[in-house]
Amino acid sequence: MPVAKPESSDSRVIAHVDMDCFYVQVEQRKQPQLRGLPTAVVQYNEWKGGALIAVSYEARKFGVKRSMRGEEAKEVCPQVQLVQVPVARGKADLSGYRNAGSEDGNDVKENVRKWIHRHNADHRDKLLACGILIVAELRMQVLKETEFTCSAGIAHNKMLAKLASGMNKPAQQTVVPFSSVKGLLDTLPIRKMKQLGGKLGISLQMDMGVNTVGDLLQFPEEKLQERYGINTGTWLWNIARGISGEEVEGRLLPKSHGSGKTFPGPRALKTVPAVQHWLNQLCEELSERLCSDLDQNKRIAHTLTLHARAYKSSDSDSQKKFPSKSCPLRYGTAKIQEDAFNLFQAGLREYIGFYGGKTQGSHCSGWGITSLSVSASKIVPIPSGTCSIAKYFQGQSTSHFSSMQSSDNLNTEATLSLPSGSECYSEVNLSEPKIDFPKEESWIKDTVPDLDLQEQKDLSSPLSEKTQDGFIQEDISPLLLSGCLEQNRSKQQRDLTKDESQFKSEYKERKGKRLKDKGTYSIIELFKSYNPNPSGSFLSHEYNRTVGGTDASSSSYSRDEEEGRREAWGYNIDEIDPSVMEELPTEIQDEIKAWMQPHKRRPNNMVKRSCTISHYFSPSKKS
DNA sequence: ACGGATTCAACG
DNA sequence: TCGTTGAAT
Numbered sequence: 090m091p092v093a094k095p096e097s098s099d100s101r102v103i104a105h106v107d108m109d110c111f112y113v114q115v116e117q118r119k120q121p122q123l124r125g126l127p128t129a130v131v132q133y134n135e136w137k138g139g140a141l142i143a144v145s146y147e148a149r150k151f152g153v154k155r156s157m158r159g160e161e162a163k164e165v166c167p168q169v170q171l172v173q174v175p176v177a178r179g180k181a182d183l184s185g186y187r188n189a190g191s192e193d194g195n196d197v198k199e200n201v202r203k204w205i206h207r208h209n210a211d212h213r214d215k216l217l218a219c220g221i222l223i224v225a226e227l228r229m230q231v232l233k234e235t236e237f238t239c240s241a242g243i244a245h246n247k248m249l250a251k252l253a254s255g256m257n258k259p260a261q262q263t264v265v266p267f268s269s270v271k272g273l274l275d276t277l278p279i280r281k282m283k284q285l286g287g288k289l290g291i292s293l294q295m296d297m298g299v300n301t302v303g304d305l306l307q308f309p310e311e312k313l314q315e316r317y318g319i320n321t322g323t324w325l326w327n328i329a330r331g332i333s334g335e336e337v338e339g340r341l342l343p344k345s346h347g348s349g350k351t352f353p354g355p356r357a358l359k360t361v362p363a364v365q366h367w368l369n370q371l372c373e374e375l376s377e378r379l380c381s382d383l384d385q386n387k388r389i390a391h392t393l394t395l396h397a398r399a400y401k402s403s404d405s406d407s408q409k410k411f412p413s414k415s416c417p418l419r420y421g422t423a424k425i426q427e428d429a430f431n432l433f434q435a436g437l438r439e440y441i442g443f444y445g446g447k448t449q450g451s452h453c454s455g456w457g458i459t460s461l462s463v464s465a466s467k468i469v470p471i472p473s474g475t476c477s478i479a480k481y482f483q484g485q486s487t488s489h490f491s492s493m494q495s496s497d498n499l500n501t502e503a504t505l506s507l508p509s510g511s512e513c514y515s516e517v518n519l520s521e522p523k524i525d526f527p528k529e530e531s532w533i534k535d536t537v538p539d540l541d542l543q544e545q546k547d548l549s550s551p552l553s554e555k556t557q558d559g560f561i562q563e564d565i566s567p568l569l570l571s572g573c574l575e576q577n578r579s580k581q582q583r584d585l586t587k588d589e590s591q592f593k594s595e596y597k598e599r600k601g602k603r604l605k606d607k608g609t610y611s612i613i614e615l616f617k618s619y620n621p622n623p624s625g626s627f628l629s630h631e632y633n634r635t636v637g638g639t640d641a642s643s644s645s646y647s648r649d650e651e652e653g654r655r656e657a658w659g660y661n662i663d664e665i666d667p668s669v670m671e672e673l674p675t676e677i678q679d680e681i682k683a684w685m686q687p688h689k690r691r692p693n694n695m696v697k698r699s700c701t702i703s704h705y706f707s708p709s710k711k712s
Numbered sequence: 713a714c715g716g717a718t719t720c721a722a723c724g
Numbered sequence: 725t726c727g728t729t730g731a732a733t
Contacts, residue, residue: 111733132716140715142733155733156715174716181717287731320722347718354713394727413727462717 100213102220103337105250106227108190108239109259112143115189116172118236127151127166131159132174132181138163139173146259178370180350184378189235213267217243221264228262248333249273251283270331275303282328289321305329342386342468348374349396349462357400357457364433364458368395369426371463376422379465383420390465393418393425395432398460399440402453411440411458418465429463 108114112130117123127148131139138159151166162169175182220243232238241262242253249270253263265273279299280290293299297308297316305313306329314322327333348371358364379390394415401409414432419425441456 136713142716158715183717284731289730343719345719349717351714351716353716356713392726410728415726459714460716464718 099245099332099334100216101245102216102243103245103247103250104220104224104241104243105247105254106224106231106239106241107254107258108237110143110145111190111237112174112186113145113172114237115186117145118189120172123170123172126170127153127168128170128172129153129159129162130174131162131171133176134159134173137161138171142174178374179367180348180370180374182374189237213245217245217264217266221262224262246331246333247335247337248283248328249331252277252281274329274331275301277302279304289317292317293325302329342382342388344468345464345466346375346378346382346390346468347462347464348372348378349460349464351398351460352457353459357459358461359454359457361434361437361454364461365430367461368429368433368463371461372426372429373422375463375465376420376425379418379420379425382468383471386470388468388470389420390418391467391469392416392465393428393432394464394466395429395436396460396462396464397433397436397458399437399456399458401441401456403455409440409442412436425463433461 113128116130117128125147126145127150128145129141129148130143131141133139136158138161141153141155141157141159141162144153144155144162148162148166148169151169153162153166153169157165159171162171175185177184224241224243228239228241238260240254240258240260242250242256242265243262244250244253244265245267249265252273253265256263279293279302280286282290282302285293293305297304299305299308305325308326310323310326312322313325316322317325350367350371352358352367358367383389392415394413396413397411399411414436416428416432419428437456
């Protein structure tokens with residue numbers, strides 16, 4: 090019973106949540122008729138049908154890939170639905186996706202944080218199991234509130250969580266228990282690891298003959314250090330062993346904003362006025378976003394940076410790079426435009442060198458700009474006591490560039506954005522019931538499983554059946570959360586999946602895939618193996634009930650599904666069986682008590698949710 | 713004519 | 725600090 094406890098220092102529970110082909114989902118939500126169809130988002134359309142920047146999983150089956158041109162996509166998948174990114178100011182405008190990514194940011198963040206306030210579990214896997222449940226619930230909530238599905242990985246560190254989140258996409262979550270780490274990494278192609286997808290990974294392959302993470306194990310730490318430096322070397326040595334101390338940063342807002350555009354080949358900008366025109370466009374967008382940030386988040390950026398890429402048509406070191414330049418950032422569109430232009434000119438002078446001048450008379454400037462971007466960084470919160478923002482800015486020093494005043498247009502729009510991309514890490518401090526997450530944190534990552542009815546039956550069936558299916562023997566593979574509820578599917582999704590036969594075939598497909606995995610565990614199995622009292626476990630009761638309910642009325646759960654969910658997942662804190670507590674390690678008991686005390690009386694559903702987890706460790710569920 | 717635009721971290 | 729480079733998506 091007492092599972093031989095392998096020693097590994099890191100018993101954090103970390104989850105990585107990753108939205109599935111996010112831009113596509115945004116478009117599909119906007120145009121529901123696109124749901125279920127092979128879909129891709131392209132930006133621009135003039136040249137070869139535009140560039141794909143997001144591809145739905147249906148389209149991926151046809152071989153459509155990111156970084157294809159629209160025309161290529163049509164070749165491999167004629168039915169593919171191509172949705173264009175909106176254009177504003179002559180450039181791709183990503184604000185729609187940015188905004189979709191941040192919508193509800195507050196609620197989500199608050200909810201997630203609170204959910205995770207409590208914890209219990211006694212062993213590594215139980216800790217992970219706790220994470221599984223939280224993440225499953227989280228994903229469900231995300232789907233319900235945003236209509237977006239996501240995938241997740243749960244593991245003991247960030248690296249593994251991230252890895253796992255991509256293993257079963259879309260709309261599923263994957264757990265990596267400690268015991269499966271070695272087996273997982275052993276055959277994993279080295280380039281799949283985060284940070285090894287580029288030059289370093291190639292060097293590892295070419296120079297060291299390392300093709301899998303497992304191959305790395307042979308090299309002594311010192312060897313790696315002398316080849317790649319002290320930092321990278323030790324880092325490599327550790328990740329080969331599944332060790333990563335990287336911490337989760339609880340950041341919700343971006344650290345910078347940028348606006349840029351490329352001008353490939355023939356479109357390169359060859360005159361200063363042309364550059365100025367585009368700089369003005371870029372600065373206008375940037376200024377708008379800065380104002381939104383100021384408005385919504387009460388913070389200001391302090392540094393403006395200009396980047397450019399250029400070529401020199403005639404003459405020597407065409408290798409030379411256009412230098413990036415930065416200066417203090419002054420708010421106001423015109424000021425930003427002016428400063429950016431000055432930065433550009435400074436960079437250009439430097440780039441051209443000394444005889445750059447005007448060797449080619451009036452027509453050819455001798456240079457061309459192939460990309461331009463302006464960005465704002467060093468964004469800090471406004472001093473809280475600042476009553477008048479206008480006054481605050483007047484107090485700002487002027488930039489060192491001579492500049493005129495000008496009409497500041499402090500626009501106010503909403504653009505609260507999450508960190509970049511469509512993934513999100515959340516970390517929580519378990520030992521502290523408060524807002525900040527310190528040491529013992531949990532990483533939560535989350536995705537929505539996409540299971541059909543049959544799969545649900547699997548879930549509700551006796552635990553042993555799953556075991557007999559034979560895919561959970563070895564302990565060397567990641568756990569797949571194979572049980573989640575019909576609730577996880579949104580109304581729209583359900584309507585789309587009316588075709589029952591397609592449904593089943595997909596199910597088979599997935600099941601087959603799962604069998605190929607070295608081992609997958611159902612969530613119930615996981616609990617069973619560590620639960621002293623396997624019999625009528627609380628969990629299976631709950632799943633049975635839930636499945637039964639949704640099965641019959643597999644419509645949407647618009648009305649009292651809210652109630653249904655609570656019934657299934659939420660329990661009042663007072664219902665916690667004291668015997669459950671006694672089973673837990675004392676530290677965890679203490680945490681729970683500490684958490685319960687101050688909140689005891691809050692009739693908040695948050696409280697209920699929190700208690701749900703405790704119940705999962707209950708040996709005997711009280712009806 | 714590079715998949716474009718964006719963000720971030722590490723490093724010198 | 726600034727600027728560059730690499731990486732990921």
